[in-house]
Amino acid sequence: MEKPLLEVKDLAVNFKREEGFFKAVEGISFKIWPREVVGLVGESGSGKTAASLSLLNLTSSRGKVGGEVFFDGVNILTLPERKLKKFRGRQIGVIFQEPMTFLNPVLTIGVQIMEPMVEHWKISWGQARERALYLLSEMGIKDSERRMKEYPHQLSGGIRQRVMISMALACSPRLLIADEPTTALDVTLQYQIIELLRRIREKTPMAILLVSHDLEVVRELCDRVMIMYGGRIVETGGIREIFKDPLHPYTRSLVEVSPSFERVAWRLPGEDAPFSYQSNIPAGCRFQHRCSRVSRECKGAEPSLKEIGGKGWIGNSFSFHRQVRCWKYQEGALEKDEKPL
Amino acid sequence: MYPFFSRRIFHAIIVLLGVSLLTFVMMNLAPGDPYHLDPELRFNPEAVARWKELRQLDQPLHVQYFSWLKNMLQGDFGISLVHNKPVWELMMERVPATLLLTGTSLLVSLLISIPLGVFSALRKGSFWDQVISSFTLGGVSIPNFWLGMLLILFFSYHFKWLPAAGMRTVGMEFSLLDYLKHLLLPTVVLSVASAAYFIRYVRAGVWEVIQQDYIITARAKGLGDMTILLRHVLRNAALPLITVISLHLPYLFTGAMLTEYVFSWPGMGRWIVSATLSRDYPSVMAINIMVAFLVTLFNLVADLLYASFDPRIKYR
Numbered sequence A: 001m002e003k004p005l006l007e008v009k010d011l012a013v014n015f016k017r018e019e020g021f022f023k024a025v026e027g028i029s030f031k032i033w034p035r036e037v038v039g040l041v042g043e044s045g046s047g048k049t050a051a052s053l054s055l056l057n058l059t060s061s062r063g064k065v066g067g068e069v070f071f072d073g074v075n076i077l078t079l080p081e082r083k084l085k086k087f088r089g090r091q092i093g094v095i096f097q098e099p100m101t102f103l104n105p106v107l108t109i110g111v112q113i114m115e116p117m118v119e120h121w122k123i124s125w126g127q128a129r130e131r132a133l134y135l136l137s138e139m140g141i142k143d144s145e146r147r148m149k150e151y152p153h154q155l156s157g158g159i160r161q162r163v164m165i166s167m168a169l170a171c172s173p174r175l176l177i178a179d180e181p182t183t184a185l186d187v188t189l190q191y192q193i194i195e196l197l198r199r200i201r202e203k204t205p206m207a208i209l210l211v212s213h214d215l216e217v218v219r220e221l222c223d224r225v226m227i228m229y230g231g232r233i234v235e236t237g238g239i240r241e242i243f244k245d246p247l248h249p250y251t252r253s254l255v256e257v258s259p260s261f262e263r264v265a266w267r268l269p270g271e272d273a274p275f276s277y278q279s280n281i282p283a284g285c286r287f288q289h290r291c292s293r294v295s296r297e298c299k300g301a302e303p304s305l306k307e308i309g310g311k312g313w314i315g316n317s318f319s320f321h322r323q324v325r326c327w328k329y330q331e332g333a334l335e336k337d338e339k340p341l
Numbered sequence B: 001m002y003p004f005f006s007r008r009i010f011h012a013i014i015v016l017l018g019v020s021l022l023t024f025v026m027m028n029l030a031p032g033d034p035y036h037l038d039p040e041l042r043f044n045p046e047a048v049a050r051w052k053e054l055r056q057l058d059q060p061l062h063v064q065y066f067s068w069l070k071n072m073l074q075g076d077f078g079i080s081l082v083h084n085k086p087v088w089e090l091m092m093e094r095v096p097a098t099l100l101l102t103g104t105s106l107l108v109s110l111l112i113s114i115p116l117g118v119f120s121a122l123r124k125g126s127f128w129d130q131v132i133s134s135f136t137l138g139g140v141s142i143p144n145f146w147l148g149m150l151l152i153l154f155f156s157y158h159f160k161w162l163p164a165a166g167m168r169t170v171g172m173e174f175s176l177l178d179y180l181k182h183l184l185l186p187t188v189v190l191s192v193a194s195a196a197y198f199i200r201y202v203r204a205g206v207w208e209v210i211q212q213d214y215i216i217t218a219r220a221k222g223l224g225d226m227t228i229l230l231r232h233v234l235r236n237a238a239l240p241l242i243t244v245i246s247l248h249l250p251y252l253f254t255g256a257m258l259t260e261y262v263f264s265w266p267g268m269g270r271w272i273v274s275a276t277l278s279r280d281y282p283s284v285m286a287i288n289i290m291v292a293f294l295v296t297l298f299n300l301v302a303d304l305l306y307a308s309f310d311p312r313i314k315y316r
């Protein structure tokens, strides 16, 4: 049986703030197998970026990362910074949400694409240049020679995101973390980038963790999806099951109003962003203020992430693939006829 | 690029004219006159009248100003009322010394402030950051001349390690070491305040840059710390620093004047004090124009540097 490429155990991110600490991410565990495309979905502020950056210990100095992250069997969070650097950019590439602010304004995009290759492969800039040109044309950028000499502000949003992707793919990483790769773009560009990611997915043996607040984007690309709410994973499952048969009340409301996620926040009662202060996090289920099925037990203790149904194939491994964090499912899956909604 | 230059040069001309007019008016409004120090002229109204006539100081003020302007445009800054020498010659004897002192001080203060400022920003809040911060506070508060006299007292008078005055030992053959020895104390005095001032801006600038999203990208690529610092952080942090330096230049010049006075440095510092006290009108005019010219020139250089660092800036 194939081993998971990435195994995350009990990941936590704790931000130090003026008013105290804030646990943006708590108790997240998941696995990604080689060549798998997994979605991480949640509304903005739910901790997706914190979770994905913490995998490489990239949160700012104020964010303390806890838990274990095994990449190909190595617990990378315990590595000294010097060794962790060998994973960043080389084994794991990252695409960020906002290509404008995540590209250095005073360096040409050529330099920014070439530098990880020069760093990790110890090749010359000339050799790196050839591959950079190749990557850019793979990303559908015409006139890549000229583009290499341009600066981020001279490019359109779509091209900037393609540059970002070329940068992340420069060293052919085995895992790509894409943090909202389409969110900053308008609809037609979103579609083009999704198509591009789909092509990359088919061409390379790379696994992808696709972070998005847009369930529709995830549906286009992913095999499996994890739903996040208030720093917790509340449901996981295969993409088709999630859409056909959502279990968690939060997922249900998402699927009902899909594609756009942000609208959910408007439809559900309660605050816009799940929580932004530690003191806002309630005892018991974190979703209780917005849940239509809330009952007394929900306010007592927090439900755990419970495995539902039988085992199935995930990638090449046979294991549980459906999990949900809700009191209504704590005793195993409900019978079909018992299920309200 | 060319329209930008012509606009800047046009601005510079306006500034220089303004400075000259202001200096002229202020000098003539200030009490005192150029001849009250001369015992022969002082109590002899006829001699004064002849003296004034000879130098055309009897003319109405606006006539005086325009004739000064006309001569200046032809490169003639007049004759010093005190030294009886062309002002231009006096200037050429002194400007290089001042430029040497300010240039060295600028260089030294940058060499000190960039590493310390970067270190402070990267270790913000640490013990050493606090030590550096208190030094910068001290550095900007110490008066120039006081520090100068203190250093002279210790290093020249007490320990006799370093010369207290001048640019080289009189009567000695040229030697670089001798020059450097003379340069050391005035440079220290002049650099302390500038370095302290720059450290604060470097620290603030670097701190600002390392919060930026593109630094996360650089880290996510697995680049080495030095590469991130040199390629990604410093290039961006240099931008505000260039502006700060160009804004600081006038203060550096003023500081240089005081320091030169304390160290008898043969630059413009002593000259400007004596020329002002003795109401040597042509000299005062020329010095002010010169300083204004140098400051404008360096500001222009700063703008060009800025553009070469920041691809988003295009001068039109």
Ligand SMILES: Nc1ncnc2c1ncn2[C@@H]1O[C@H](COP(=O)(O)OP(=O)(O)O)[C@@H](O)[C@H]1O
Binding pocket: A015, A016, A017, A022, A024, A042, A043, A044, A045, A046, A047, A048, A049, A050, A051, A060, A062, A063, A275, A276, A277
């Ligand atoms: N550097 C930080 N300092 C303090 N709080 C932060 C920081 N970064 C993120 N947070 C908080 O963590 C929570 C999750 O943020 P984030 O991971 O960016 O959410 P998402 O990516 O899902 O929109 C938010 O409430 C946010 O305010």
Ligand code: SF4
Binding pocket: A248, A249, A250, A285, A286, A287, A288, A289, A291, A292, A293, A294, A295, A298, A303, A325, A326, A327, A328
């Ligand atoms: S535990 Fe209760 S409040 Fe939470 S999602 Fe389930 S039903 Fe709703």
Ligand SMILES: [Mg+2]
Binding pocket: A048, A049, A050, A097, A179, A180
């Ligand atoms: Mg985010």
